[in-house]
Amino acid sequence: MTPRTFKWKVSGLKTKKILRDVAEGTVPDEIIHRPKAGFGAPYRKWLRYDLNEMWNELTSESALRRRGWFDPYGVKEIRRLSQTGNLDLYMLQWAILTIEPWARQFIDKNPADFGDQQFSVKIQRDSSVARAPSTTLRTGSSE
Numbered sequence: 064m065t066p067r068t069f070k071w072k073v074s075g076l077k078t079k080k081i082l083r084d085v086a087e088g089t090v091p092d093e094i095i096h097r098p099k100a101g102f103g104a105p106y107r108k109w110l111r112y113d114l115n116e117m118w119n120e121l122t123s124e125s126a127l128r129r130r131g132w133f134d135p136y137g138v139k140e141i142r143r144l145s146q147t148g149n150l151d152l153y154m155l156q157w158a159i160l161t162i163e164p165w166a167r168q169f170i171d172k173n174p175a176d177f178g179d180q181q182f183s184v185k186i187q188r189d190s191s192v193a194r195a196p197s198t199t200l201r202t203g204s205s206e
Contacts (some may be wrong), residue, residue: 107153111146114160118142121163130166133159 083095110118120126122142124135138159144150 106157107151110153110156111159117157118160121160124165130163132162 086095120139122135127133127135127138141152141155141159145152145156
């Protein structure tokens with residue numbers, strides 16, 4: 064981010080300055096100037112009730128050993144402690160659950176392939192590291 068673009072995005076402690084300026088007069092002031100609010104996904108409910116089948120598939124002992132990132136016993140214990148109500152480890156479970164589909168798309172496959180939609184940029188890989196092509200793509204001026 065250049066100093067020029069930074070001043071459009073931040074003014075004092077307020078972020079999204081240019082967006083707030085454009086919305087002024089159209090969007091009510093209480094909306095424009097309200098504090099930032101996060102989006103709370105109901106991941107506890109999903110993990111406890113709705114995603115059991117997905118959890119079992121993606122965190123099976125064989126799947127975890129194949130990827131090699133997590134100790135299968137530890138993941139099983141995290142699940143047990145959350146399900147029994149002894150500890151709230153649902154956020155950790157959510158991270159474990161979502162990293163496997165991410166890894167399948169962005170490590171195991173070419174991240175430029177999204178179903179029917181194809182992109183012209185392909186990722187070159189060696190046996191262990193995904194690297195971007197050596198050519199540099201420029202999207203604007205270099206100021």
